[in-house]
Amino acid sequence: MTTFLAGGTGTPKLLAGSHDVFDPADVTVVGNTGDDVELGGLLVCPDVDTVLFEGGDVLDRERWWGIEGDESTTHDYLTDLASAAGIDQRPRYLADDGQTAGRDIARWRRFSGASEFMFIGDRDRAVHVLRTSLLDEGHSLTEVTRRLADAFDLDVDLVPMSDDPVASIVHTPDGPLHFQEFWVAEGGEPAVEDVEFRGAGDADAADPALEAIRDGPVIIGPSNPVTSVGPMLALDGVREALEATTVVAVSPFVEDRVFSGPAGKLMDAVGYDPSTAGVADAYPFVDAFVLDDADGTDLDRTVVRTDTEMNDEADAKRVARACREALERVGGAEVP
Numbered sequence: 001m002t003t004f005l006a007g008g009t010g011t012p013k014l015l016a017g018s019h020d021v022f023d024p025a026d027v028t029v030v031g032n033t034g035d036d037v038e039l040g041g042l043l044v045c046p047d048v049d050t051v052l053f054e055g056g057d058v059l060d061r062e063r064w065w066g067i068e069g070d071e072s073t074t075h076d077y078l079t080d081l082a083s084a085a086g087i088d089q090r091p092r093y094l095a096d097d098g099q100t101a102g103r104d105i106a107r108w109r110r111f112s113g114a115s116e117f118m119f120i121g122d123r124d125r126a127v128h129v130l131r132t133s134l135l136d137e138g139h140s141l142t143e144v145t146r147r148l149a150d151a152f153d154l155d156v157d158l159v160p161m162s163d164d165p166v167a168s169i170v171h172t173p174d175g176p177l178h179f180q181e182f183w184v185a186e187g188g189e190p191a192v193e194d195v196e197f198r199g200a201g202d203a204d205a206a207d208p209a210l211e212a213i214r215d216g217p218v219i220i221g222p223s224n225p226v227t228s229v230g231p232m233l234a235l236d237g238v239r240e241a242l243e244a245t246t247v248v249a250v251s252p253f254v255e256d257r258v259f260s261g262p263a264g265k266l267m268d269a270v271g272y273d274p275s276t277a278g279v280a281d282a283y284p285f286v287d288a289f290v291l292d293d294a295d296g297t298d299l300d301r302t303v304v305r306t307d308t309e310m311n312d313e314a315d316a317k318r319v320a321r322a323c324r325e326a327l328e329r330v331g332g333a334e335v336p
């Protein structure tokens with residue numbers, strides 16, 4: 001068995017090339033749900049969905065989110081209608097008491113659909129309608145995610161990190177913003193003072209996710225250590241499980257240069273150097289790192305180097321092979 005921990009860009013990119021390197025029948029992917037939001041009553045799970053769409057071969061690989069060729073009829077009409085009604089199109093949180101009313105899974109990240117500040121394509125929306133409807137029928141997020149994975153014909157087991165609400169909240173000098181408001185609506189511009197995983201203290205890791213991490217070995221793809229992997233580490237038992245199994249991580253940095261996204265800024269805010277060295281500090285349980293050829297960071301752990309830039313499947317396959325080699329070196333995989 002091999003378990004991947006996934007955010008919404010770096011690890012899905014790696015998964016795109018992993019099929020020939022790790023037998024998909026033996027792979028579990030644990031998706032981050034701290035980025036999830038409820039928008040207009042629909043639960044949107046951006047990281048899980050990117051894995052879902054990548055595995056189902058419908059992902060828009062230019063943006064690394066959403067469905068390729070999706071249409072925008074509902075989103076455009078909704079936005080036009082709301083604007084004509086004079087509704088400000090900035091993110092609109094439901095009122096405080098509305099944040100904890102309704103379905104538990106959406107706590108502290110509940111936005112009115114009167115401003116659809118995240119683009120949701122027509123087909124993408126159908127996924128959210130189906131997910132939310134099955135949740136409302138009483139199924140857990142793990143059950144619903146597996147049903148969706150069946151519908152998209154995934155060859156790996158995809159599960160969310162938790163069936164409980166965990167909301168990634170970015171604290172700025174002007175107040176708290178949900179991660180999606182910080183990143184999508186504000187373009188990652190506001191200064192960051194701290195990052196909170198609201199609810200993590202009361203949330204349990206879902207059993208299939210925790211079992212897969214315990215069984216290991218685990219590969220942490222080049223995901224954002226703060227908002228993609230951080231919510232998982234905040235769940236009871238996950239750190240301990242990672243300490244007890246073999247773990248390989250791919251750096252999302254080349255020394256102090258990040259490939260994309262706000263990882264550097266967020267790491268800085270929570271007290272880690274925004275670099276590969278900082279990633280190693282954030283992941284004391286990692287046995288071996290896969291670093292870019294151009295990354296000369298001197299680490300006190302096993303290092304395998306390759307070109308870690310992934311623009312296509314061949315790139316991803318190369319990085320997946322480096323992960324396999326790293327696992328073999330630290331005794332987490334059989335040499336074939």
Ligand code: GDP
Nearest residue numbers: 007008009010222223224228252259260263310
């Ligand atoms: P998010 O949920 O969209 O933030 O996605 P992730 O956390 O899964 O991935 C974001 C991280 O992926 C960023 O920190 C990037 O530096 C990293 N990343 C994106 N593309 C690549 C790539 O081609 N190679 C490597 N090594 N990292 C990448």
